[in-house]
Amino acid sequence: MNWPTTAAEAIAVQEELREQVDRSDHGRAPRFVAGLDVQYDGDRLAAAVVVLEWATLAEVDRAVVPGTTKFPYVPGLFAFREVPALLDALEQLTSTPDxxxxxxQGVAHPRRFGLASHVGVLTGIPAIGVAKTAFVGTHADPASARGSTAELVLDGEVVGAVVRTQDGVKPLYVSVGHRVSLPTAISHTLHLSPRYRLPETTRAADRLCRDAL
DNA sequence: GCGACAG
DNA sequence: ATCTTGTCGC
Structure with a gap:
């Protein structure tokens, strides 16, 4: 695969691929869910993917690959920094997550094509974005109880939801990546976060690439 | 113009 | 992402 080098090229790629994003549901509840994360140390990085069984949240597969940064962090072009390494890690899996x-972010992005949408479109696998902080949009503060949500609005369009995954803790920013609706993305996020603020998938992937560096 | 800005 | 101490709470 050939990756863009300049911001202009990267934006052109986003404008092209954004048309393929599907914001609706497909199929039944997932059986295998993967968490993706990347960790950095200077120019070196480690990309990790951990697959959990949906029903038990028990780990069934994992992959972590080393790499080097080939694109700077630019708000709005974040995916070009992580996607290449994440695709490498996904290829190392012996299972196929659904x-x-x-x-x-997924479509909660200036051009509606954040990391989760990028990974989703390139793999064809349903994907959701679960971010720890806001990037774009305005929103009310969701009620303090776990499960409470507030709409994330950008240019008059609902691009995501602010979701409280635990009582009284900072909410997460959930958005559609690809082939999953927003209500389903919210539901999935809550299912994956039974005890902590972050989904178990994210926690597992974070641990793996952190240890790998 | 100024500030904000996923990881 | 990373730089960084102590502190409050289970």
Whole structure:
């Protein structure tokens, strides 16, 4: 695969691929869910993917690959920094997940094509974005109880939801990546976060690439 | 113009 | 992402 080098090229790629994003549901509840994350140390990086069984959240597969940064962090072009390494890691899996949980935004993005949408479109696998902080949009503060949500609005369009995964803790920013509806993305996020603020998928992937560096 | 800005 | 101490709470 050939990756863009300049911001202009990267934006052109996003404008092209954004048309393929599907914001609707497909199929039944997932059986295997993957968490994706990347860790950095200077120019070196480690990309990790951990697959959990949906029903038990027990780990069934994992892959972590080393790499080097080939694109700077630019708000709005974040995916070009992580996607190449994440695709490498996905190829190393012996199983095929049917839901990808990405550490960042999906369509809650200036051009509606954040990391989760990028990974989803390139793999064809349903994907959702679960970010720890806001990137774009305005929203009300969701009620303090676990499960409470608030719409994330950008240019008059609902691009995601602010979701409280635990009582009284900072909410997460959930958005559609690809082939999953927003209500389903919210439901999935809550299922994957039975005890902590972050989904178990994200926690597992974060641990793996952190240890790998 | 100024500030904000996923990881 | 990373730089960084102590502190409150289970």
């Amino acid at each position: 839901l990808l949980v990405c550490d960042g």
